[in-house]
């Protein structure tokens with residue numbers, strides 16, 4: 299089974315959804331989509347508004363419907379999946395940072411509210427954290443998605459791997475000042491969980507914060523298949539899912555875990 303993945307590493311205009319949509323449309327108009335391999339496109343975290351969290355009431359998308367319709371139309375037009383790429387959403391309980399998975403028929407297949415809120419960006423003041431993971435079937439491939447700061451929590455991503463995830467999608471707004479953490483953590487998550495990691499970061503500057511770009515596609519043995527530069531760009535890689543089952547058979551970490559001991563050490 300093969301999957302072509304594309305990371306759209308884009309800049310984000312703060313609070314300007316129209317401009318950010320036009321940018322995605324422009325990049326998609328230049329995207330080649332093969333007919334023999336399914337394609338999944340990832341866009342950055344909070345791509346519609348950036349971190350304009352103090353304007354959440356004005357800017358948030360009600361239940362993510364506006365975004366699902368926008369990405370759904372693009373998915374149908376180009377025959378691709380959109381995975382991740384979170385937006386600011388309003389729900390009955392409050393605001394969340396939500397990623398969506400949309401299939402080439404334009405249907406919303408799954409969604410994920412960021413579980414680990416990032417205090418340095420005041421997410422805990424404005425947002426509610428998600429309460430569940432996001433695993434879904436992508437053309438027969440076990441896929442999952444998380445958002446940015448979530449990658450620091452190896453125990454969270456381990457639960458994805460234990461449930462069979464083969465390709466993990468990550469959307470982020472990760473600053474340049476910690477880009478070495480970004481690259482190291484993504485690679486570690488791929489190696490320890492023996493899965494593909496497809497990670498899209500934003501680039502550009504908002505206020506005093508510069509964002510690193512450096513989007514990554516990493517194989518299940520930790521091999522770097524794509525590494526973005528600092529500016530806007532689209533990177534494409536074709537993944538061969540056989541690599542996941544092969545490494546899982548060769549180094550049998552999932553059979554060799556001893557969880558009953560781990561539990562006793564934390565009590």
Ligand SMILES: O=C(O)CCC(=O)C(=O)O
Pocket residue numbers: 416419445446447448450471472473476479
């Ligand atoms: O963990 C980090 O250093 C960056 C996280 C982040 O920027 C975010 O979750 O938005």
